[in-house]
Amino acid sequence: MTTTLVDASDQAESALLNLHKKFMSGNRPPEALVPLNEAAIQRFELLKFPHRKHxxxxxxxxxxLVSTVFNLPGETVVSKDFIKSHVYPECESSYLVVVxxxxxxxxxxxxAIQSSINLVPLKDAVDQPEIKEYLADTIEKENDVFSAINTAFISQGTLIDVAAKKQVEAPLQILHVSTGSASGNVTSHPRILVRLGELAEFKMIVKYVGVQGNYFVNSVMDILVGEQAGVTxxxxxxDATDAWHYSKTRVQQGRNSRVKAVNAFFGNKITRHHFEAHLKDVGAELLLNSVSILNDAEQVHHFVRIHHEAPHTNSTQNxxxxxxxxxxxSVDGTVIVNQGAQQIFSDQLINNLMLSDNAHADxxxxxxxxxxxxxxxHxxxxxxxxxxxxFYLKTRGLSEKVAKELLTKSFAESIxxxxxxxxVVDYLENTLLKKLEA
Amino acid sequence: MLEVKDLRAGFEGSEIIKGISLSIKAGEVHAIMGPNGSGKSTLAKVLAGHPSYEVTGGEVIYNGENLLEIEPEQRALKGIFMGFQYPVEIPGVNNAEFLRMAYNARQINEGKEELDPLDFDDILTEKMKMLSMEKKYRERNLNDGFSGGEKKKNEILQMAILQPKLAVLDETDSGLDIDALRVVSDGVNKIKSADNALILITHYQRLLEYIQPDYVHVLSQGIIVKSGEKDLALELEAQGYDWLTPTN
Incomplete structure (x- = not known):
């Protein structure tokens, strides 16, 4: 039995290596990115696909997912109407579409924000020593195989650069569209890097949608927050229900910086979000909230690692x-407080509401x-x-049904x-929360 | 309006109320006093229909109906209101929206028209003003992060909006400073009329200076050991509860 599993996993690994060869010769990533692609695929060969007990x-x-054969997506036209339907009102003139x-x-x-931010293709951004070193360092330390795969398949990628002291008024929406496939399966590897200079302020909405199913989106976003800067x-x-979504958000925070992240998940075949934060200097503060509402056989898994690397850093998660x-x-969340990181505060709370005996929450x-x-x-x-x-609601005359609905909604609504x-709040109230009425 | 006959009730198998009888008519205010653990709050919860409390004997007749057979939400719709000692916090439920839902549940039950947020807002504004509640409490989540005093005011606000026939106020005075106590008592006095009745459950006589009871009952170890008029409260204030213990 064991040999079969190893064989299957070997097969999947060589299939991925083949796909990578095809990518390197067919898609021809820019020369400046090739060293990254190659270092990352080597990292993949070392890490390998996770076995059952990883x-x-x-x-x-x-x-x-691992045993599915994927192709690289072809050119698909996405209509402007489709895009418009997924752009939030506050971002009408401040959105980027990544297909x-x-x-x-x-x-x-x-x-609306063209003059406030700098969009730099990753191939140019790697000319900057800071970016080059950061990316090389993260490849070397990468322990999540799917993030290594993302880097191995970067063909473009964008650096969103917010200069020191810049306060960007309107939020930027990044709309990740997976075109999917009518037959067979396709995979894509979006990569965004956000960098905030000292005292900069930036707001961002990231949304993932699919035109049709049969895809695997494997996304990575790095956010480098400078001293005293703040990002919300x-x-x-x-995504399409018939799709896989893996993503990693890696945050690096400088002195007195603030990060507030509130994420919402609709789920699909398997969604896995990996959130990794490094509170690297004194006074850094992180708030991470998340809500998922899942029906049918949908899945959402969180893997969270918060590293307190300096004294007087705060993190709160719900x-x-x-x-x-x-x-x-599932939520697999660890808070790591390094040696010498005194006077830190950290709170992690995970609440699950089970509406069925067959549902599962780890x-x-x-x-x-x-x-x-x-x-x-915690x-x-x-x-x-x-x-x-x-009981409280019933003593005010609300029926059992109405009271239960109200409490279930309020559970999610509080996030x-x-x-x-x-x-985004309006949108989620009319979509995500409506899943509770099904 | 309410006839409680030899009521026995308990919690998780232990009997806390051991035979209480009470008769309450419209227009009356009854104070139920007693030391901690005497069964005061159990009585309130049984009247409201809390599922964790088990009635082991006796009966409760409310306007001719067997109250104990009626679901909590139906009791509410029939005009019973319970002011909680510890109002629960419900994050994610907007206070104003909740109050309107409760108001409309009553309206629908009485075959009246539901109010939209705009019309309801007039009622809410007026009642909140009566209780000197800051506007921000309408936008906040139900009791979420409210101070002890604001939670109690929010209970009385609900009472003012629902206009119950019989209100059971469980230690509404606890956690209130003297200013808040005055405001809350004034509010209760304004809601009080010849058509409704009030049961005040309290440990202290202080509340009764502001809301005058017609009758005072002293509860100890699950039974009423003494009933009297409002002077009894003063006697209790002077002498404590120790001289009143059940003689059995």
């Missing part, structure tokens, strides 16, 4: 998952603390609706409300 994939069954990992300037309109962003995962039918969610909150003067809390709950809340973009 610690980063404890709750995620990658077997089907299958390639920035499409014709479909984009960033006129939301990621909305709303994950809320509602699982119905046969859906699955939680693994974890703390690794190598300092002695810290305040760290907890996880799995349960049905709160009896006392239900949705922490999103800073009214257009």
């Amino acid at each position: 610690e980063m994939y404890t709750f995620v069954n990658t077997k089907e 299958d990992g390639i920035l499409n300037e014709d479909l984009s309109d960033n006129s 962003f939301s990621q909305v995962q709303e 994950f809320k998952n509602i699982v119905n039918d046969k859906s699955r969610s 939680n693994k909150p974890n703390l690794m603390i190598f300092a002695d003067d810290v305040k760290c809390t 907890g996880a709950t799995v349960g049905q609706l709160d009896e006392n809340q239900l 949705v409300q922490t999103i800073d973009f009214p257009g």
